[in-house]
Amino acid sequence: MALIGYARVSTREQNIEAQEAALRAAGAEKVFVDHGESSRIASRPQWVACLDYMRPGDTLIIRALDRIAGTERMAIETIRELGARGIRLNSLTEPFLDIDSSTPMGEAIVGIMAVLAQLRVSTIRENTRRGIEHARAQGRVGGRPRVMTAERIEAAATLRSQGKSYSQIASALRVSISSVRRGLKEEL
Incomplete structure (x- = not known):
């Protein structure tokens, strides 16, 4: 026992x-x-x-x-x-x-x-x-802060127009490739 x-x-x-x-x-x-x-x-x-x-x-x-x-x-x-x-x-x-x-x-x-x-x-x-x-009604979203700020999205778009790959852009901005893809997709 x-x-x-x-x-x-x-x-x-x-x-x-x-x-x-x-x-x-x-x-x-x-x-x-x-x-x-x-x-x-x-x-x-x-x-x-x-x-x-x-x-x-x-x-x-x-x-x-x-x-x-x-x-x-x-x-x-x-x-x-x-x-x-x-x-x-x-x-x-x-x-x-x-x-x-x-x-x-x-x-x-x-x-x-x-x-x-x-x-x-x-x-x-x-x-x-x-x-x-209640938090959403107050304008708070919660969760992790967005990595791709408006400035980073703009920089990513500029680099992409210069022929840079998603990998190169991610390295330059110090973010993940998926963040770059999402940020550029949202801009469209």
Whole structure:
């Protein structure tokens, strides 16, 4: 009966250390960590390794349900699969998830928790969408600043009219060839 931890972050820039430390503090003997992996993808490398590693009687410790499943359906299926294999699930932030999912009451609680986890994810997405819409209404576009300024496009057009190749223009302007092509295409 081992305590196994699983931690995940969606982007490579996010820090996983706090999740991993919390899992170890909760007694996880081994922690599997996925970096830059979406919870909507079931075949995350370390998640698959974690599932392969666990045996009946083990307990999987997670920080929150959204670490292992990105949708309500995935959460229910995952928890059912774990229960069928005799593996308990323990969430550090959702202590009521430490239940026996093989009973009717346990299965009902799992379903409710999956719905709440999906609500949380959907709320975050909706708030992000609203924020982007508001920023656009204020004239902010977001994203990476454009490399091909009006001056660079003008210089690229001049160099192109002199017979220079896209590669030569890109080198001269210190931008990528695709930026040159896009900039010149927009000018037309």
